Amino acid sequence: MRAFVSGFRDAKFGVWAYWGPQSVPMYGDWYARSMYEEGSACYRYHLEHYGHPSEFGYKDIIELWKAEHFDPEYLMGLYHKMGARFFVSMGVHHDNFDLWDSRYHSWNAVKHGPKRDIAGEWKRAAEKYGLRFGVSEHLERSFSWFATNKGADKEGKWAGVPYDGNDPAFRELYLDNSPADCSCAYPLKPDPAFVRNFYLRIKDLVERYDPDWLYTDGGIPFEEVGRAMAANFYNHNMARHNGKLEAVYCAKDINHLYPELYHGEYVEGTCLLDLERTLSGEIRKEPWQTDTCIGNWFYDTACTYRTAETVLQQLVDVVSKNGTFLLSIPLRPDGTIDKKEEQIIADITAWMSVNGEAIYDTRPYEHYGEGPSADAADAAKGKLIQELACTERDFRFTKKGRVLYAVCLKAPQTPQILLRSLDCIRGRVEAVSVLGDASCAEWHWEEGGLSVRYHLPEGKVPLHTVKIVLKNEI
Secondary structure, X not given: OHHHHHHHHHHOEEEEEOOOHHXXXXXXXXXXXHOOOOOOHHHHHHHHHOOOOOOOOHHHHHHHOXXXXXXXXXXXXXXXXXXXXXXXXXXEOOOOOEOOOOOOOOOEOOOOOOOOOHHHHXXXXXXXXXXXXXXXXXXXXXXXHHHHHHOEEOOOOOXXXXXXXXXXXXXXXXXXXXXXXXXXXXXXXOOHHHHHHHHHHHHHHHHHHXXXXXXXXXXXXXXXXXXHHHHHHHHHHHHHOOOOXXXXXXXXXXXXXXXXXXXXXXXXXXXXXXXXXXXXXXXXXXXXXXXXXXXXXXXXXXXXXXXXHHHHHHHHHXXXXXXXXXXXXXXOOOOOOOHHHHHHHHHHHHHHHHHHHHOOOOEEEEEEEEOHHXXXXXHOOOOOEOOOOOOOOOEEEEEEOOEEEEEEOOOOOOOEEEEOOOHHHOOOEEEEEEOOOOOOOEEEEEOOEEEEEOOOOOOOOOOEEEEEEEOOOO
């Protein structure tokens, strides 16, 4: 596993297309499950806009997904320019719908909905721009997660009328599951046929599209079957690279967070740790990943997006702690992004074009940062962090060769900063500058630390980077 880890660590930043039929209503996450939960906001929305789920179910939502303006090369060009070094396509979500020309499941994007090989088109676009390609699979939860389609209303006009998931004509999509087990975690007693089909479909996805990166939305599922799935991914990758492993498999270690639910195995060394919408509170010895989104996972017209500043703060924090950052930018059902998303991409692009050298190919410094947010994380003794509260005194450090980078997570109001935790390099500094400022910065040591004065970069720059060149390698 460790062979491609070095390349993965160098890449630092990737984009994830979290997309599929659940984007059709533009109503956010988990639509395929929640539309069958009587009384939920999603159920009410579905009833108002499409009808009752006994008559118009998720199978019908799928056929509304046309992806009519989907241009993967155009989007990949934006992502590449923004600074992404790898790209991840959704393979299959919990809705049991494959986004490739699946050999083992007829409910796929080639035969239904857009009638296009979504994963294949993404892969070709990624290859054109030289990005590593990956896929995500969320299928292991489907058997229980999607069992809400077997219910019926308990009250009102439609009381007792079975939802369309009870129709045996659509068993392949809706599965042979039961509302007795409809948890959002792994199924308690999955049908052996489903487990076998899971293995064959992910094997098909891996062997048809040759991803270098694979993600499971949880731990390794179904014991020996899941281990065999991961082994096949690694072995297939090695066969493609003359015995050299260049693959990364990411999974979660979350059973301790949800003791009442089971989310599969996680064993250090068998895969890379993924933290969903979460940040590490410390530098981790092994490479790891944070995956997050600028809004909700699936497109939502009511969603308020994170700013480019917030995204960049998280990116820098993750990289300073030996992590890699995977960002989802939701697509509308037609395959386009909206104007606000375009602006966020443009803002990240502008920053990365100036400050990318502090991100790519770097390694963590001996301590990841300083300031109030770092103090709070240290006080929490390395516990996971949900959000950063950044001030002008918050910095994160990365290093590369003889260079130490100090990224100020909140742009200062005045062009002077004080780095308080770098006494160990006193006497070793050769030059100091600020990325984006053509002039040399003025700097000196004082009792409180390294003081740096510089010209503020032009434009609205959310985070500033101090570049400190040392006399010898760090």
